[in-house]
Amino acid sequence: MTDPPNDLVSSAEGSGLADCPFCGGAAQINQIGNEHTRKRGFEVCCVTWGCKTKKRAMVLRHSLEKAREFAIAAWNRRTSDDALTSRDARIAMLEQDVIAFCAPWAVRYARDHGLPDGHLHPTHYDILERAGARMDDFTRAALSPSQPTGGETS
Numbered sequence: 001m002t003d004p005p006n007d008l009v010s011s012a013e014g015s016g017l018a019d020c021p022f023c024g025g026a027a028q029i030n031q032i033g034n035e036h037t038r039k040r041g042f043e044v045c046c047v048t049w050g051c052k053t054k055k056r057a058m059v060l061r062h063s064l065e066k067a068r069e070f071a072i073a074a075w076n077r078r079t080s081d082d083a084l085t086s087r088d089a090r091i092a093m094l095e096q097d098v099i100a101f102c103a104p105w106a107v108r109y110a111r112d113h114g115l116p117d118g119h120l121h122p123t124h125y126d127i128l129e130r131a132g133a134r135m136d137d138f139t140r141a142a143l144s145p146s147q148p149t150g151g152e153t154s
């Protein structure tokens, strides 16, 4: 079994690093500290912008060369569980983005279309609810175009 050449991997290192288990991107290994620093080791991280996947191996008594082996082994050993954890984190982040972006616009849309206070267009309501927003303050407006307007104040 031979590794396919991967131009993106920092190949000067002759690294033998597997692709990022989360995004499939190239990996790069960086040294932390040196033989004379108390804190020393290696960190393997994904080079894809926005992907923060990384594995770090620090050593106290072992040589830096050992630390490099540990870091590469840790990176290559990453399981699909790790990938799922990353994916969950990414989904949670996207949900927050959806809420942050949609909520003000959904409220404004509802106001512009004369929906009562706190009512949202059902599609907007569903999107926000699906993203995990707290919907306590909102009501899913009925689709009827004859929806009375301005009927509720708080």
Ligand SMILES: [Zn+2]
Pocket: 020, 021, 022, 023, 024, 025, 046, 047, 048, 051, 052, 053
């Ligand atoms: Zn990645």
